[in-house]
Amino acid sequence: MWRAEMRVTLKPGVLDPQGRAVRQKLANLGWTGVSDVRVGKFLELLLEAPDRAAAVALVEEMGRRLLANPVLEDFSFDLEER
């Protein structure tokens, strides 16, 4: 059993209205030293795979085909055996 932690982030240059709203709200609350906020997704997956290479290939393909939008988003992940 493998546990993957995947970060899905907007590509550099893609506008992030949610991040801007969070930054504005932080500033309103007095945290004026925050110059940028970007909001992405954090996915935790449990999966079966015979070895690390197979698990990497699976998660890579799931990220490319479903979990991230390849036009707007990048993704990266870590894997640990359970």
Place this chain on the structure above:
Amino acid sequence: MWRAEMRVTLKPGVLDPQGRAVRQKLANLGWTGVSDVRVGKFLELLLEAPDRAAAVALVEEMGRRLLANPVLEDFSFDLEER
């Protein structure tokens, strides 16, 4: 300047309909070996702080007061100096 990466995740036991939908969709696409998916948020913050201890305290407080819902969510973060 400090860069924080924060992971905001549903507490164990809190139902995650979005994660369940992703798992179902993965299964429909043939990835039947995925037994669990949890979906959280991934935040990237750039902030000013005089040192690491101050940056940790700031991010900790922002997480507690705004970025995570303390009833439903946990958060953790890493910091690097820029």
